[in-house]
Amino acid sequence: MKQKEFKKTKKKRRGMFYYLRVWSRVFKGGMKRSYLYKTDIFVRILRTMLVVGIQVFLLNILFGKNELYVGWSKSEAYLVIGIWNLLNYLGWSIFSTNLLYLESKVVEGKFDYILLKPISSDWYASFSDFFITNFITALSGIILIVYYIIVEWGNISLVNVLVGLVAICIALLIWYAIYLFFAAFTISNPRNGVLSIAKELLGLTKYPIDVFGESMKVVFYTVIPIAFLTTLPANIIIGRGKYEFILIGLGIGLILLLIAKLVWKMNVKKYSSASS
8 A cells, every 4th residue: 555654744844053963973873883793893994095096096007107187187187086085985975875775775664664763754755864885985085285375285275175175075075965866766666776776876076077079068067967977076176166066066956956855755655564
């Protein structure tokens, strides 16, 4: 039978601070579990070092003796990959892994319990757990970003760095909206492999959008706005990006999030309980 989501009208409306308090408990729970898996933490630290080493090695092969590649210097390419690492692994630690597990919850009937909770189902499905091991790997992104800032400190401004950090936060919003959009289809049709599209799409942003040519560059700034994920924040930090694009990126992020939530609700309506 069709399973109905908990009606928020039966309880007082949940505000932003309520969700922040709930997630703070989720975060503390994830941190407490880290003490039980100290070996995994150590392995993740080694993995972080390995990730950085491999990425630096591959970039050196790509550039060879060239100073520039499609208009980007080697240190600027490090910056783009650093932003991608930060977004990707931070996403896996906060929401991506939770949404990946959504499929098994739907198949096993555990999604019924999510719908019955007095909290937004898309929020709970996205942020119900925190994975410290992926958060540690996100440090590989911080390492590469800091490396660029130190190397190019004389050529960049503090204002651009700070504005660039804001652009990265907006990029994380877009990253989440894309994941939530594709994950929503798992509710009504599990084992469809749709979520893998999000992973492949976001994987394209590991490199500057310029590598795909001018025609695709236009597409990635308009139709499929993944240029706002890594290329734009990097350009802002470097000093060749326009600040107004940040407002455009914020607008795109909010619109994508709204669309993702609408698609989520549509699929919840189509969802049939595993107990039916």
